[in-house]
Amino acid sequence: MPPFKAAKNLPLVVLPHGGPESRDNIDFDWQTQCLASRGYAVLQPNFRGSSGYGEVFVEKGFGEWGRKLQTDLSDGVRWLAAQGTIDPKRVAILGASYGGYAALAGATLDPDIYRCAVSIAGVSDLKSMTGFELDNSAGKQTRRVRYWKQFMGDAKTFDAVPPARQADKAYCPILLIHGTDDTIVPIDQSKRMEKALKAAGKPVEFITYKGQDHWETVGSHRIGMMTSALAFLEKHNPA
Secondary structure, X not given: OOOOOOOOOEEEEEOOOOOOOOOOOOOOOHHHHHHHHOOOEEEOOOOOOOOOOOHHHHHOOOOOOOOHHHHHHHHHHHHHHHHXXXXXXXXXXXXXXXXXXXHHXXXXXXXXXXXXXXXXXXXXXXXXXXXXXXXXXXXXXXXXXHXXXXXXXXXXXXXXXXXXXXXXXXXXXXXXXXXXXOOOOOOHHHHHHHHHHHXXXXXXXXXXXXXXXXXXXXXXXXXXXXXXXXXXXXXXXXX
């Protein structure tokens, strides 16, 4: 929560974590604090598939990319709106890695929730992403490849939930941010999304950071990435 505002009718940024088998806790988080300092309430939901709640909870996320993993986020938005904590007309979504996918899916697959979306190193096309993983493992069914397939679900459904293949459904402005040296989610994922959005005539901005990796370890680029994200949020979902 922003420290200088009453907890009522606030602008919101949904900040889904990466993974998706990871979790957020109440420890210090630099992105959350940065956003709150600008006047935004921040929602960090541990949606189904998150770690820390047992194996059954993780398994509830299998096959739910773009589906229940996504509606868990917007259910949180609706709950906060019902409490009067946030203004449902002033909601944005920002995330990195899987969170970047969730931001893109929110802007394409979950209509009329968000005013804008920021994807940092996000997955945009499940079929090409699994192909990238297979290439990196020399075509072998490694544990990492099996992990991606478990969460992404049946390959026959891959055309239904990748944001890059649903770009014509984008209903709000999208900012793509990606480091050129990302070896976990290749920059091609953001390039595909930009190309698809432009082909569909949808508003998109794309910023690259030379030498930045998936973990945002280059501090100067990390500051630059967040500065760009804040400028975009303040333009399309002002606090």
